[in-house]
Amino acid sequence: MQRKILFYILSLSIVSLQAYGQKVAGQNSSTQKLFRGKKETTGALFTRNAEQLRLAFVSPKIVHIQYVPQGDFKSNKTDICLPRKNEKVAFAFSQNTNFFILQSSALMVRLNKITGSFTYLAKDGKRLLAESPSLPRSAEQINIEKVGFDDSKNKVEKTANGDLVIAHVGSKSIIGTAWKMISRFEWQSGEALFGLGSHEEGDMNLRGKTQYLYQHNLKKSVPVLMSSKGYGLLFDAGSTMVFCDEAPDKKIQLDAVNQLDYYFMYGPDLDQVVGHYRNLTGKVQLAPRYAFGYIQSKERYTNPKEIDSIVTRFRSNSIPLDVIVQDWNYWGNGLWGHKKFDEKFYPNPKEMVTKVHQKNARFMLSIWPNVAGNESVEMGAKGFVLGRSVYDAFNPLARKMYWKDYVNKNLFSLGVDAWWCDSSEPVDGDWNDKANSIANNPRARYELNSAGLNELLGPLRANLFSLNHSRGIYENQRLVTGQKRVVNLTRSGFAGIHRYGTFIWNGDTKATWADFARWIPSGLNYMATGNPYWTIDAGAFFVKSKSQWFWKGDFNKGTQDAGYREFYVRTLQFATWLPMMRSHGTDFAREPWQFGDPGSPFYDSIISQINLRYRLLPYTYSVAAMVSNADYTMTRPLVFDFMKDNLVFDIKDQFMFGPSFMVCPVISPMYFEANGREINQAKTRKVYLPKHSAWFDFWTDLSYKGGQTVVSDAPIDHIPVFVKAGSIIPFGVSRQYSDEKPDAPVELKVYPGEDASFTIYQDEGDNYNYEKGQSATTTVKWDDKSRILSIGERKGSFPGMPEKQEYKIMLVSTNEGARPGKNLITFKKLIYTGESVKVKW
The missing domain is CATH 2.60.40.1760 (glycosyl hydrolase (family 31))
Structure with missing residues (x-):
């Protein structure tokens, strides 16, 4: 009919x-x-x-x-x-x-x-x-029109963004x-x-x-x-x-x-x-601890054996991993967006997910707002399909059906932990060869894409689909269980979406150094809006160059090109300091071993960055609690902390990660250009140190006065990172996944020069018991004048909380120009049992 x-x-x-x-x-x-x-x-x-x-x-x-x-x-x-x-x-x-x-x-x-x-x-x-x-x-x-779509005349167009339904407009009337x-x-x-x-x-x-x-x-x-x-x-x-x-x-x-x-x-x-x-x-939901670990993906893993082999190789090579991702096309042929595994290639998807869990990893799955097969028939019969095979996320009954009858029944019930809500725009007017002529015309692209959004969604709500789509996932999953926090990595974001457990990524980017340089301010401006969680495809999505205007990477040889290996490492180093660290893309696989063997510089740098991400977990997870409980912003433009220094207002390649770290990505090649052409230049970059603070080089512990530009080393194994004076940073031990070794020692590193305070937050990591008060905080303070570190009384508790915590406390010297590590004073061990304690230097 x-x-x-x-x-x-x-x-x-x-x-x-x-x-x-x-x-x-x-x-x-x-x-x-x-x-x-x-x-x-x-x-x-x-x-x-x-x-x-x-x-x-x-x-x-x-x-x-x-x-x-x-x-x-x-x-x-x-x-x-x-x-x-x-x-x-x-x-x-x-x-x-x-x-x-x-x-x-x-x-x-x-x-x-x-x-x-x-x-x-x-x-x-x-x-x-x-x-x-x-x-x-x-x-x-302006006039508002009612448009009738005639589904019987729909056409399917194959694009880089999947099989898109081109709707046929049957009628229009002013309403x-x-x-x-x-x-x-x-x-x-x-x-x-x-x-x-x-x-x-x-x-x-x-x-x-x-x-x-x-x-x-x-x-x-x-x-x-x-x-x-x-x-x-x-x-x-x-x-x-x-x-x-x-x-x-x-x-x-x-x-x-x-x-x-x-x-x-x-x-x-x-x-x-x-x-x-x-x-x-609305407040930001506290993401599970594993979301702040490392996430491995590519376009795409094609069967359970491949998924299992990837996770197994991470574990056997002692490379930390928290999440493996299944991208699109796990559904049946011709059923784009169908929320069910194709039994031909995935005969037992529940077993596949269980094996991932047995290796202490989580499973993230791509789902689309498209409906296909029985979904299209069943939702269409209720008037729950907008057109272009997209379900009506604005209707709470449609959101419930989308979740209950398809996502929950066929996917979440298998043990899926997290969602990748792809294509949540849900229509792009220029994602094809036909738009090559307007690729560099922002106004023309705005007019073309606005027309498509207005037609499908209505002009009053053209920007609102992702907000409602995310709402449906969040609210309905929470009705099923409180034991898994909602994680939704989604491509489209809008005001208010932060309250639904979302992370946003910057889309299907292309691998050029010029594009990479633009990612940083783009992300900072997104996070400056109050929506705090944004990330990237490390290495960019498109690596090669093809006919479409957006598929214009500079590295046709991909991981066989030393130029791309360097590019990948630098983008991964940037991602280390984002709310979510993930690797993903098409053209070439992105697992660490694709970039060399152990002992080679690119491989070793990748592993060191992932290990650093896990050492930072006590700090990162505590900052995430600040985001949820104190309306903080984790990765932030410099203006948030240095509003009185107008020199920071247009700095595009430096930012703060939490209250302590200033991160300075490398955004141009230093070793190789595309096709492995070697570059002979200094491996350094200039860094501006904002006024009204002293700064410590994170890698050397050297201290510097603020208000100056310095030249910082930037070899392939790290990017410049500085720590603000008056910081206390808790570091964890190396671990293979976020929940491993919950009672492991914590290193408290104190950067003096100003008074400091930091509150360490702990909970079970992946349920909503924290909303019932089941969490613990420990506030650590540094009095710079008296040189006393105070660890306050632990407040609160949660199931499985370690009763004792071993702290290794380190105080960094403020002697400007001292040799790295020369004047580090270390208080080797302190066993903390939850009662307040003071340590004096």
Whole structure:
């Protein structure tokens, strides 16, 4: 039976191009009717003619702005922000000839009565942000159309992104209107802006840039801006968007909304701004400890024997591993995205997963939003298919059926531990040869991809699929069990997705040094939005060069090319300091032994990086607890910690990992170019050491003053890493998987020069008992003046917690220029039983 499923898209025609309520050409602003204001319980309502503008205090530091050109306020229904009961915020409301003034204990907001422009000021009157005083906002009314897809005429197109269904549009009809809304701000001189998600361009400071916000294989758009002035903006809209800080029209354009809806969030620290964002959108779930180990993947393992042999080889060669990944095409032929193993190649998938578990590893599986075979028939009969064989993730009943009848029944019940929700955009308009001509035209790509997203999802929710898809996985898995934390590695990300156990990766990248350099600021800007977990395919996804614009790697010989081996090692060194460390890609396998034999420099470097990742686990897992419990950001732009040093604002190749480490990836070849051409140059790179701190070279323990640029060694076995003075870092022992040796000794390394504090967090590692208080923390403090290290009383407990902990404590010398390790003072052993203890030097 032919099925027709209806959706909303933007009409190509625009109704009423008038800018509502705004100054038009030739009109004197002094003759415009003034806004009138009325105090409300949480703020004030301002009106002028048909316009309505509302300001509400969510907290003393968060202001919610809503605007409609005419009619009543109408939510954009994004579910970005969680339902909340606004706290009662004390504020004063007053006015003078030119302004309405609202003032909380932390903020003062002024509204210009003539133009309706808001200005945000700190309580001391210092300006933070102002909307454009002449034209703060404008709106154009647009048509919303209902589109009928005729499934009987669908075609399947084979692409690098899998078998994609090309839907046939059967009918269109106008069913309503929305607004194309533009909001304008005046940024200050010297102000830097960050955020908006992970994008290909590789911009760090977004001032003077244009960024198109839509979901794509290589774009993870998030409508959040963070400022070096200590505030953030969250736009509660689900449409595609444009950020433009270039003349002639500097703007934030929302392509389809019911109302302009944004939040102003004041810190003044950016960690505080992130806290406000998460209070609005939800807390970050604590990922299981194994997610911070090492994850091995490739495109793709093809049968249980191969999976077993890979895990066995890791274990027999004593290479740490926590997760093995099964990528796409485990399903039956012609059933793209079917959530069931093909029995021809996987006769007993439960046994396959069990063998992985018996070797103390976890199993991650790729699942797609596509439905195929019986799924398509069954979900289609209920109206749960959007079109292009994509299920309706916006419908809670469809989300439940997708999970219960297919994912849980056929996959999770086998013992699968973690999900790889691939293709969660779920449509790319330019992922083919036909788009080669617009590969370097960002606006053309935005227009093409926006049209596809609008057609499939509707313009009001074009950016929202991944948020709802992830919600379904998270909420429904939690209904099944609390013994496995949800882990969802997904390609598309949006505001609010962090609350659903997600990690985002930057998409199917290509192996060039220029691309690698752009990954770093792209990821930092994603994590600056308050969504903390982002990662990469170490080595890039595409290695070779083919006809498609995106399949343009520089290394056709792959792992046989010394140039690619060096590239892979440098990208893996970068991944070591990301929230998730994983290796994946096509063209060539990525296991460590593909890059040489033991004793060869590339192989040894890979193994040393994986071992370092496991030694860092006590630190990394404790920082992950800070992310969940204290709204921290694990991998972070330098501006988060050094806002007073404007020299860090546009540094693209340095970042902080937790409160202590500054990581400086190598982003150009030092040994070999492509095809093994040897390079003769110094194996060093320049590093800027931010002001207002001293720094220690992680590898040599030499100390340096901040506020200077140094030349740091960067041989193939490591990248420059510096430790901030006033740090306490817990290191673990080498181990083969994250849960091995839970009672092993911990090395506490103290980097003096300032007072320091660090809280070590422990729990069972992979269940939700921590939500019931089953966890333990130990706070360690260093008093720099008295030279006393205090280990506080352990708070809390959990099943299986070791009663005793052996600490090896090391104090690094602050003698600048001392030889490596010369003045290390070591307190060899301390047995900690949970009671407070002090150690004096």
